[in-house]
Amino acid sequence: MKIEDYTTMSPREVRARIRDGQISGQTSGMCAGYAQANLVVLPASYAYDFLLFSQRNPRSCPLLEVSDTGSRFLKEIADGADIAREIPRYRVFRDGILAGEYTDVSEFWQEDFVSFLIGCSFSFEAELLDARVPVRHIEEGRNVPMYRTNIPCTPAGIFHGSMVVSMRPIPYELVPRAVQVTGAMPRVHGAPIHIGCPEAIGIADISHPDFGDMVTIHAGEVPVFWPCGVTPQNVVMESKPSLAITHAPGHMFITDIRNTELKY
Amino acid sequence: MKIEDYTTMSPREVRARIRDGQISGQTSGMCAGYAQANLVVLPASYAYDFLLFSQRNPRSCPLLEVSDTGSRFLKEIADGADIAREIPRYRVFRDGILAGEYTDVSEFWQEDFVSFLIGCSFSFEAELLDARVPVRHIEEGRNVPMYRTNIPCTPAGIFHGSMVVSMRPIPYELVPRAVQVTGAMPRVHGAPIHIGCPEAIGIADISHPDFGDMVTIHAGEVPVFWPCGVTPQNVVMESKPSLAITHAPGHMFITDIRNTELKY
Numbered sequence: 001m002k003i004e005d006y007t008t009m010s011p012r013e014v015r016a017r018i019r020d021g022q023i024s025g026q027t028s029g030m031c032a033g034y035a036q037a038n039l040v041v042l043p044a045s046y047a048y049d050f051l052l053f054s055q056r057n058p059r060s061c062p063l064l065e066v067s068d069t070g071s072r073f074l075k076e077i078a079d080g081a082d083i084a085r086e087i088p089r090y091r092v093f094r095d096g097i098l099a100g101e102y103t104d105v106s107e108f109w110q111e112d113f114v115s116f117l118i119g120c121s122f123s124f125e126a127e128l129l130d131a132r133v134p135v136r137h138i139e140e141g142r143n144v145p146m147y148r149t150n151i152p153c154t155p156a157g158i159f160h161g162s163m164v165v166s167m168r169p170i171p172y173e174l175v176p177r178a179v180q181v182t183g184a185m186p187r188v189h190g191a192p193i194h195i196g197c198p199e200a201i202g203i204a205d206i207s208h209p210d211f212g213d214m215v216t217i218h219a220g221e222v223p224v225f226w227p228c229g230v231t232p233q234n235v236v237m238e239s240k241p242s243l244a245i246t247h248a249p250g251h252m253f254i255t256d257i258r259n260t261e262l263k264y
Numbered sequence: 265m266k267i268e269d270y271t272t273m274s275p276r277e278v279r280a281r282i283r284d285g286q287i288s289g290q291t292s293g294m295c296a297g298y299a300q301a302n303l304v305v306l307p308a309s310y311a312y313d314f315l316l317f318s319q320r321n322p323r324s325c326p327l328l329e330v331s332d333t334g335s336r337f338l339k340e341i342a343d344g345a346d347i348a349r350e351i352p353r354y355r356v357f358r359d360g361i362l363a364g365e366y367t368d369v370s371e372f373w374q375e376d377f378v379s380f381l382i383g384c385s386f387s388f389e390a391e392l393l394d395a396r397v398p399v400r401h402i403e404e405g406r407n408v409p410m411y412r413t414n415i416p417c418t419p420a421g422i423f424h425g426s427m428v429v430s431m432r433p434i435p436y437e438l439v440p441r442a443v444q445v446t447g448a449m450p451r452v453h454g455a456p457i458h459i460g461c462p463e464a465i466g467i468a469d470i471s472h473p474d475f476g477d478m479v480t481i482h483a484g485e486v487p488v489f490w491p492c493g494v495t496p497q498n499v500v501m502e503s504k505p506s507l508a509i510t511h512a513p514g515h516m517f518i519t520d521i522r523n524t525e526l527k528y
Contacts (some may be wrong), residue, residue, distance in 0.1 A: 048312040055315065055327050056340075063319050076418075111488075154340075183528075186450070191528070263446075264455070 026250035036252035038229030049157025089248035096240030123188035145209035150202025161235035290514035291308035301495030313421025353512035360504030409473035414466025424501035
């Protein structure tokens, strides 16, 4: 079944199919108009440090919801959703090392877990398309390309590391419009963090993303970089908490919140 | 010495005079163009709950900075400022009860204190004035009127309570402009939370604010209410942590950040 089939489906329906194991792929373009979210789950002993890290790094970690300690079920962005089963693909990190990918993490759930849901740049892609700004990875049916950078995050407690960015090639004449459209949505990463020179932010080879897929950059287009909610995964790898569960890059939690609501 | 004398002074100079005891009054209008901030200081055992409370209530508690545990000195919004001495007037709450007001709280400082600096609506007043929207309490040389409401905050851990709002009378024809100007500044409370009917948000008598001073509402003007950083004081009074230190309403911390920076 192709991704396009899920474009007009409700988040609740898509999440049910994810829960049932019918969907395990990346979620870009699904449930058009609804916000998607990145996930970080940590034991409570790390929760203060990570909450503070998010407060200090709102460009890469804009929090949409933080669960009550021990609860697998969300309230604000998708009432009653089971965070351990309604994401198509999870990553489990032990001591900062990727231990495995899973389509369901309920077997790993602990009574002291706290879930952090972080805004995702997929939310502004519908707005970019509405404004006639092309979104290449949607055109090409791929995952968005993501890169580690040399942009330092502000540390908090045990958490430290550098920012991960997503990249979209934008025609030169549409770059100002892309900045304005996304700048109006700070809860889903907002304006670009860098425009034009990958080397300046520590990206040695634009053709080999660290996460996701490469997309075509046409003549007359410039690579534009936005802070990315995969940043916490990079931070987890550098900071080495004993246990962390995240989504797999591009495989997001689909919320019941309309993207437009996130402007206010 | 009149408040106007401090309008063009730098935040660093004004804070030095506060530290030296030369200024102990309210700070509205001081250091034009620079952001002011509300303060909540709590022992570390309450810090996670309060940080989560702020995340869940960004309209009333937009965090500008959270200190490292035990540090009296800020980094981001006023590098090196001593948070225990550079606010003109503090309030100390014990078990939710106001125990006293002080011009210096260094004698109460504990090694486990965490300071939360929260955006203040004073920041958008310069923008309102620039847009030719009147700000009555500045015109009248008073503190802004603030009210307890029946608008519930989203609880987090031990913290719960209702929102406090600030009020500015706005001529009917300028209300849309006031919404647009302030809506562009979410880190300092953003757009109004209510326009026009004090009773609808639990304010029985507009002429008697719970904090600050009453101001004149002229014919043809409507009371407009914004979420207020005094909300945490109301929450402290309801939630009764063993110890909390706040600023006194209207007596703010003056940051080195330009209000305009807070738009991005």
